[in-house]
Amino acid sequence: MAVIHRNGLLRTLTTAGAVLAAGAVVAAGLTGADALKDRQAHMKEMGKASKAIADELKTGKADPAVIKPNADKIATNSKNIPTWFPKGSGPETGLKTKALPIIWTDPEEFQTKAHNVQVAAANLDAVADTGDMAKVGPAAKELGQACHSCHEKFQAKEKDD
Amino acid sequence: MTAQPAAAEATPARARIWDFPTRLLHWLLVLLIPFSWWSATHDHLPWHILSGLTILGLLCFRLLWGLFGSPTARFSRFLAGPRTIAAYVGGRLGRVVVGHNPLGGWSVAAMLLVLATQVGLGLFSVDEDELNEGPLSRFVDFDTGRAIAHWHHKVFWVLVALIGIHLIAILVYALKRRNLLGPMITGVGRLAPGAQAPPLAPAWRIAAAALAAFAITWVIAHGLRLR
Ligand code: HEM
Numbered sequence: 001m002a003v004i005h006r007n008g009l010l011r012t013l014t015t016a017g018a019v020l021a022a023g024a025v026v027a028a029g030l031t032g033a034d035a036l037k038d039r040q041a042h043m044k045e046m047g048k049a050s051k052a053i054a055d056e057l058k059t060g061k062a063d064p065a066v067i068k069p070n071a072d073k074i075a076t077n078s079k080n081i082p083t084w085f086p087k088g089s090g091p092e093t094g095l096k097t098k099a100l101p102i103i104w105t106d107p108e109e110f111q112t113k114a115h116n117v118q119v120a121a122a123n124l125d126a127v128a129d130t131g132d133m134a135k136v137g138p139a140a141k142e143l144g145q146a147c148h149s150c151h152e153k154f155q156a157k158e159k160d161d
Numbered sequence: 162m163t164a165q166p167a168a169a170e171a172t173p174a175r176a177r178i179w180d181f182p183t184r185l186l187h188w189l190l191v192l193l194i195p196f197s198w199w200s201a202t203h204d205h206l207p208w209h210i211l212s213g214l215t216i217l218g219l220l221c222f223r224l225l226w227g228l229f230g231s232p233t234a235r236f237s238r239f240l241a242g243p244r245t246i247a248a249y250v251g252g253r254l255g256r257v258v259v260g261h262n263p264l265g266g267w268s269v270a271a272m273l274l275v276l277a278t279q280v281g282l283g284l285f286s287v288d289e290d291e292l293n294e295g296p297l298s299r300f301v302d303f304d305t306g307r308a309i310a311h312w313h314h315k316v317f318w319v320l321v322a323l324i325g326i327h328l329i330a331i332l333v334y335a336l337k338r339r340n341l342l343g344p345m346i347t348g349v350g351r352l353a354p355g356a357q358a359p360p361l362a363p364a365w366r367i368a369a370a371a372l373a374a375f376a377i378t379w380v381i382a383h384g385l386r387l388r
Contacts, residue, residue, distance in 0.1 A: 043289075044303070047289055047290070047291065047303055047307075048302075048303040050290065050291035051287060051291050051294075051298075051302075051303045051306070053291075054291050054294065054299075055298075055299040058299055058384060060386070140291075141292070144290050144291050144292035145292060147289075147290035147291075147292070148290045148292050151289060151290055152204065158311070158314060
């Protein structure tokens with residue numbers, strides 16, 4: 001995984017993808033406010049899918065039929081994270097958001113975190129597909145840590161909500 | 162003990178007012194509540210959950226001790242009705258008090274109740290990235306679990322406010338030359354003239370309550386799964 005992080009080309013491509021997507025958002029007539037609402041909905045979807053997996057694992061006899069579609073959902077969704085934060089979709093929208101301004105001032109690290117989640121989610125998806133439920137737990141934990149690592153730095157702490 | 166020749170009555174008698182489990186529980190809460198706050202706000206959720214579950218165990222014990230413990234720990238003894246409270250506040254209470262006074266008893270009950278609410282909310286709390294969550298969170302959906310986590314954040318400050326009132330009351334009594342701190346450390350305090358030393362619950366009952374509290378907590382910590 002570490003090899004992939006350090007791959008400057010890949011990062012450049014991801015960043016370029018984000019810039020293109022931001023352009024696409026504007027081209028599609030999406031306002032910053034729309035983008036904000038969309039990403040909050042997408043994030044929540046990933047949260048729900050993660051919880052479904054966590055709950056299923058807690059039963060002690062996880063059903064692959066529950067794990068697989070949720071792992072798939074996160075893997076598919078997380079590929080698009082870089083496109084969810086176009087410029088102008090932050091606090092300046094005047095809407096309630098926990099997105100911190102450093103997302104746009106430190107895009108390099110933000111993209112790295114997004115990329116890490118993408119890798120962890122793809123891994124979880126692959127592990128789920130093998131049907132070996134014993135390996136899903138550790139893979140899900142790794143994904144949770146990757147999500148957390150971005151929230152820790154780029155998401156405001158809950159104070160007043 | 163210093164002699165007080167000017168005092169009208171003899172040196173006040175001293176007796177054990179708070180039994181050992183009540184004091185141990187009190188000081189563990191003093192350590193664990195700030196630790197729970199610190200670990201939650203400094204990204205040590207696994208420790209936070211361990212600390213919270215320990216507090217859950219202490220609360221279970223306190224509930225049992227409030228029903229079957231030593232007299233000064235029992236709810237039936239320290240939760241007074243409105244008339245008794247009014248009489249106490251007006252200085253017209255016709256009897257001496259050993260243990261919590263009618264007002265202090267309710268302050269303790271309020272703190273325990275809010276603490277229980279806080280722990281109860283924590284048990285169902287859901288974390289955004291699903292890395293840490295309460296052991297009972299599987300019984301609620303994602304949105305409910307997040308809403309519960311918000312309340313878990315808010316109720317903490319109600320608890321802080323009640324603890325603040327508790328500390329101010331102790332300070333006020335200290336200014337009126339009543340030492341409440343000493344007895345909570347040593348268990349021994351001054352008895353008002355004419356008061357009887359309260360009996361203590363036997364050790365087997367401490368063991369039984371502790372065992373029951375541990376069992377209840379263990380089952381909850383494992384998400385109500387008996388495995
Ligand atoms: C008296 C005991 C407790 C106190 C004083 C307490 C206090 C707190 C505080 C202040 C926070 C918010 C941290 C922040 O602002 O970021 C928090 C979060 C949390 N607590 Fe507790 N807590 C207690 C018991 C518990 C218990 C028993 C559990 C579950 C076993 C628990 C699980 C959680 C979880 C999962 C979070 C994170 C929720 C989130 O990410 O929004 N807590 N706690």
